[in-house]
Amino acid sequence: MVVVGIIAEYNPFHNGHLYQIRQTRKRFPTATLVVVMSGNFLERGEPAIVDKWTRANEALHCGVDLVIELPVAFCVQPADRFAAGAVLLLREMGVQKLVFGAEHADYDFAALAEKVGTVHGDFSRYNESFAAAYQRVIAEKIGHRVDQPNDMLGLAYAKANREMGNFLELVPLQRMGAAHHATVLAPGKNIASASAIRAQLMQAKTASVNNYVPQQTLNDLAKQQLVSWADFWPLLRYQLLTATHEQLRNFYDVTEGLEFRMKEKLERLPQTADFETWLQAVKSKRYTYTHLARLAVIILLQVTAAEVKHVSEKPYLRLLGFTPAGQQLLNQRKKKVAFPLITRVTQQIRKEQLQVDYRAGLIYELASLRVQDHGRAPLRVGYSLSRESH
Known part of the structure; x- marks a missing residue:
């Protein structure tokens, strides 16, 4: 079984994400596609515009086979720690290839990771941020900066993969359409940045994003409370x-x-x-x-x-949803995984593995008005489109 992974936030799920999934399917037509997705609070320090179940459902309807939630303790971290947590979960699910968007898909990210994998620069200067110091050291090591958002994540994935024995084949995919942080929609196109789409949505201009998101996302945006x-x-x-x-x-x-x-x-x-x-x-x-x-x-x-340390030392796999192909992978992996595979939130799990995530869900509910964890079971979604159409 070929198992391909994607690390995502889908905030919200848009046509750029759909393009990535379709390109992955085109390149690996028989693969089972696993996504490790941030939950209700994201890597850049913001709440997701719609909840994790909604975003997981959209991904499953658009060609993903299995969605695992990345714990909050890994989500709200700088790129290297975020990547390390996500890559760790992919390894546990038997993923062999990682597809990710990049501004420079021609970069050899594995080679770059070899050059900067042991970076221990002087990050104690109080007149610059850690990010600025890190870029300075990278430029000294490899001869140029790696400062575009998706390139930075790609390098972080490569570094995490290197530290875990290079079990992943890295498959960078050229980012299409708008820049990652673009705040306006590009007229005449059908791919825009998530930042631009969110900006329109928070101004109650839902109709303006019709061309930039799949129908499933449009349906969800029309009926849910948007969160910021x-x-x-x-x-x-x-x-x-x-x-x-x-x-x-x-x-x-x-x-x-x-x-x-x-x-x-x-x-x-x-x-x-x-x-x-x-x-x-x-x-x-x-x-x-x-x-x-x-x-x-x-x-x-x-x-x-102490809570972050606990999750780092005792990771777990929180299952958000799957398709029949995802179920097949789960059946193969369930006796091999070393981490707890969580499909139901019991009192004990709430107090142990999901202490932080459950609390995050309760707080997110205050704005979304949708139950996040109590009584929730993984989504079971059959393909709404045939494999061939992807």
């Missing part, structure tokens, strides 16, 4: 105002005196200040917008360093 940081800002603001500095320091990665800066900047802002205004106030050369947004999610969810 604005929904959680009052909750985060309350926590920041009422928590002591010591309590904030207890949360994962709140270091270097950030607990003081976060509270001080908030207290000086007017009552009408929103999440973006607060982030811009806290941002500095040392702390990037994305780093602070991740910390905001961590504080919102009250994730401690």
